[in-house]
Amino acid sequence: MKIGVCLPNGMKKIQLIKRSVQVVTDCEVRSFLHFFQDMLQTQMVKDSILVFRMTHIALNF
Structure with a gap:
């Protein structure tokens, strides 16, 4: 599984990568x-x- 999301303030995409979906x-x-x-x-x-950087980003919202 690969998941990406656009973030405000020019932050880079978050990606969770598993398998090929x-x-x-x-x-x-x-x-x-x-x-x-x-x-x-x-x-x-x-x-x-x-x-x-999931934990860091999640805690800042």
């Missing part, structure tokens, strides 16, 4: 964070995922 969510931080929380709750986010 790609989903892109454009420019909506809150819905992305809700989606990310849902994925965590349903345990879709597991090993072999690379999370780039």
Whole structure:
């Protein structure tokens, strides 16, 4: 799974990479964070995922 989201203030995209499926969510931080929380709750986010600055970015919103 590969998920990208556009962030304000020129921030780089967040990408969660797993397997070969790609989903892109454009420019909506809150819905992305809700989606990310849902994925965590349903345990879709597991090993072999690379999370780039997710915690830092999420805590700043």
